[in-house]
Amino acid sequence: MRLKYFSHSAFQITTDAGKKILIDPFLDGNPTSPVKSKDVDADFIILTHGHGDHIGDSFSIAKRCSSLFICCNELANYCSSKGFNAHNMHIGGSHIFEFGRVKFTIAHHGSMTSDNYYAGEASGVILSIDGKNLYHTGDTGLFYDMKLIGEMTPLDYMLLPIGDNYTMGITDAVKAVELANPKTAIPMHYNTFPVIQSDPEDFKKKVEALGKKVIVLKFGQEILL
Numbered sequence: 001m002r003l004k005y006f007s008h009s010a011f012q013i014t015t016d017a018g019k020k021i022l023i024d025p026f027l028d029g030n031p032t033s034p035v036k037s038k039d040v041d042a043d044f045i046i047l048t049h050g051h052g053d054h055i056g057d058s059f060s061i062a063k064r065c066s067s068l069f070i071c072c073n074e075l076a077n078y079c080s081s082k083g084f085n086a087h088n089m090h091i092g093g094s095h096i097f098e099f100g101r102v103k104f105t106i107a108h109h110g111s112m113t114s115d116n117y118y119a120g121e122a123s124g125v126i127l128s129i130d131g132k133n134l135y136h137t138g139d140t141g142l143f144y145d146m147k148l149i150g151e152m153t154p155l156d157y158m159l160l161p162i163g164d165n166y167t168m169g170i171t172d173a174v175k176a177v178e179l180a181n182p183k184t185a186i187p188m189h190y191n192t193f194p195v196i197q198s199d200p201e202d203f204k205k206k207v208e209a210l211g212k213k214v215i216v217l218k219f220g221q222e223i224l225l
C-alpha cells in the first residue's frame, strides 16, 4: 500500500488493488495542507472522532465520490443523518472490508461535532491492509493500554500526535511508542496551528534513542509502506 500525508491527522491510503481510503481528511480549512479536497478521491472515509479538524472535508468528498464512511456508531449515525452511506462500528470491534481489516480502539479525547452533535467516544483505528498493520491513534492523551493494543496486533506503523495542548506532546508520544512498540512511528497533529507547534525531529531523535524507527513525512509526501 501507499500512504500519503496531507498534514494534521489527514492521510490517504491507496491499497495495492487501488482502493483509496481517507482518514480524517481536514484539507480546505487546514493552513498546512498542500492539497485541497477537490483533488482527493476516496472509496472509504474513516473518521476517528467528530471534531471539525477531523471530519474536515469528508462530506464534500463523499458526495463527489460516493464514499462509504467507517466510524464508531454515533459518528456513523451523524454521517447517515447528512445523507451519506456509513458502516457503523465501535471500539473493540473489527470488520473485514474489501480492502482489509478495520478495528477501532479507545482514545482519550472528546467527540462533539462543530454543529454540536454528540458523536460518541473518540477512537483510534488499526488498519490491516496488504499484510501490514497500521495504527492511527486519532487525537488522544497517553494511555497504558497502548501496550495491550500493540500486543494484540503487532504494529508495523503507528501514526500518533505530538502537537501537545489537545493531545500528547513529544514526551508522552515517545512513551506511547515505547508502549505500543511499532516497528516505525510517524508523527502527526503538529504545526497546523500556533498552539500545536512541535518539532518532529526532536520526537524522532528521542524515539530513535529507544532503538526504534521514525519517518517524518513532509506535508503532501507519499511513501510506499
Ligand code: NI
Binding pocket: 049, 051, 054, 109, 110, 139, 166
Ligand atoms: Ni480532536
Ligand code: MN
Binding pocket: 051, 053, 054, 139, 166, 189
Ligand atoms: Mn484534532
